[in-house]
Amino acid sequence: MNVTVSEPKHLKVAIASTTLANGLQVVIAPDAAAPVVTVGIYYKIGFRLEPQGRSGFAHLFEHMMFQGSANAPKMQHIKLINSSGGVLNGSTSYDVTNYYEAVPSNALERVLWLEADRMRALKVDDENLKNQRDVVKEEVRVNVMNQPYGGFPWLDMPPVAFRNWANAHNFYGDFADLDAANLIDVQDFFKTYYLPNNAVLLILGDVKAEEGVALAKKYFADIPAGAPPPFADPSEPEQKEERRGHVDEKFGTLPAIAIGYVMPSRRTKDWYAMALLDQALHGGRAGRVYRDLVLEKQVAVEADGGIDDLFGYNGPTQLTTRIMHKPEISADATVAAFDEVIREIQENGVSEDELQQLKVKWRSDYYATLEGGRGGHMPKYGLMHLLACFTLFDREPELVNTILDGFLAVTREGIQAAAKKYLRSSQRAIVFRTPVAIAAPPANGAREAA
């Protein structure tokens, strides 16, 4: 292709930030292009820190946050936002739980009032808890138990890869644990973690910086701070050899394999290199894994992968490849074909040309993240998430404007060194999810990969 390059434009996000006296961090990103505002509150609590014997509780609790607060009883949360022309949701992940709304900007104060009301006091009863326990069980059934490859590999991998309960347990929750959860657990969890000093409030879009700060003070300043929440150590004992696990696939017709390598800590030199290495391996159809396994060697029908929430982890996490291979190719042959991809990049690294491609694509993807929504109706979700992570984990929301430089500074040597250091068999875990229907070897014997 004949490429003429005009000067790349750089994107700078305008940000104002402050911390209220009660410890609540506030970040405003004004942009008046559309009369729409996105509000998010991130609490620094996720699956990892939920109590033992209460697997799935962080997520169940997230549901309870929509069930009523001191001045807004059940149904009001949803009604308040929808009837203002907006949408709302929440999600639970390893180290954070978020609640977010996108509304026409004339409803901003209403959203802040609601979020402040439920940060101040959760008001729920046994009936609400029973209702949401039932809803969560159907969520688990529709997403995991009654779905081909449900929970693959995000629920399959942790018990194979990790030894510390914080990282290794069932994040959606064993049903017995969900059943055991009671209102005392709910209020204890709320009092421990849902504190202004354990959260960040984000207001993005059609709001002026000083207006946003003033409104944050108006609605949140009188919520008392609490004792800093405990942080259960999620560190893992040193891994010395490859770990493997097997899970039955009840519905699906293809054998699936997930291979995960432990990542370095966020914002280290190696972390930037791993992100570009991930792009080299899993960057769509040009990525080496899809190219080699699906398009060229054709051992697999589908292959992809990535780093689970690159910017938002605060404990052990992995770079994971997911492969669905042809039934006539053995699992061993598939892993061998994958290993060949890894060996190649460890031995030869990436060319200068490939590195430049990776960087252009990385920059393009980063802009898309900043602008992109969640679903069709949650503008600026990506920017909100980055600002939240950079605030909660780094206390530096401005990183959103500078972090890109770190990725664009990665060298060929850096990528090759990261491949050698982190993509080692002794540092990985493999999950085989095998269809029960084809668990027995086919009569004509398994063919080896080409």
Next chain:
Amino acid sequence: MAFFSTELAVGVPALAPERPVTWPKRTRGKLANGLEIVLAEAHSIPKFHGELVFRSGNAAAMHRSPGLAEITASVVRTGTRKRASRQIEEDLRRIGADLSSSAGSDTSAIVFAGLSEFSEQLLSAVNELAREASFPEPEFERERRQNLEEVKLERTSPGFLASERLRKVLFGAHPYGTVSASEAQVAAYKRDDLLQTYRDFYTPENALLVMVGDFNPAAMLGSIEKVFGAWSGAKPHVPTPAAAANPRGRRVYIVDVPGAVQAQIVVGCHAITRKHPDWVKLGLTNSLYGGAFNSRLVMNIREDKGYTYSPRSGVHPMRQGGYLSISAAVRNDVVAASLAEMFYELDKLRALPVPVSEFADAQNYVSGMFSMGLATQSGLLSQLATVAINDLPDDYLETYRDKVRAMTPEDLQATARKYLDSANMQIVVVGDRRQIEEQARLFGETEIYDAQGKPTK
């Protein structure tokens, strides 16, 4: 159900005056070869999003084989007269672009996004795929082999099985009645069929180019003329099939999946196209019934009864008609209870006036969602493509919210009576027959199928 009409809690701040929406300025154009163009500026990021849409999809190729437009679109990106697959993918990455090619019932499309600084290169790549795809034999064979695994695999997804059966029940022998190819049909695909489909469908007279993003429209129009100007090709002649008969009377269709731990319900009836004068009214009616989180259906079977996680209803417009669906994945022991509530809410909406405050809430919701959907490049692109592909009026964006505001609760009730056709809804339940059959049979004459689509006794 008192909560449906509860007023806002004490202390809730009132809404401030609405701020005006600045509607994006559109530039329209048409090349001499017939290619229609719609451009809109959006400078949120130094990127742009686009779609090259062809007005023919799987329905128009159904007389040759189901899924033919889809596999044609998949193979389009795997080789051109100038470049092999690997080169295409690397060149796209070199300019930071994303590109996908796919087909639905009524259209085929190349969808793309990239950095503004490389816009002409990306347009050239799209042009090359649209005009010079070479359908390399080995790539076609690989794609067919993958497709074979995919059509086996999709039969293990409850959501697929439910929508496949509903479409069959609602549209029968009409092309809309078949959503996917069988293994035998995939095995019988011929490269020549793909080439023919490509030659027929991928022509400028059949195409529409919509782009949104950080560019100067006049300059972009110049680039488009330069890149696509020499392309030529006529509109394909596709006879319009006879409309499918709208099924009368409720019937039940069970798709048996032994061992399923949940039942996937989907209920549906015929509806209308996007161009139909009742479209906006039906959208608002659907929103109040089951299209929003605070809709009646969600509040009832999720927030009140806890039967399900993700109940919803939706209107699916197609070029020739369309359909309405109501779906929920529910506990096995509440299949009858869930269906009873779905029909209760349908009948209630048809029988009783909608309270004014609830109606106003739904108006606000639909109107707000519309504005929200325009706030990203890809959201605006999708709206503009919808307007263009359906030949909706130029002021569709500007007047949509006024149409929503002009509706009355009486309109909503009349719309519910006309389209929420409770007595003629078709009911599909995918699940373990032993656990759900007795409950499902309460709602009508019942037919039972296996996951392969074969009727069973």
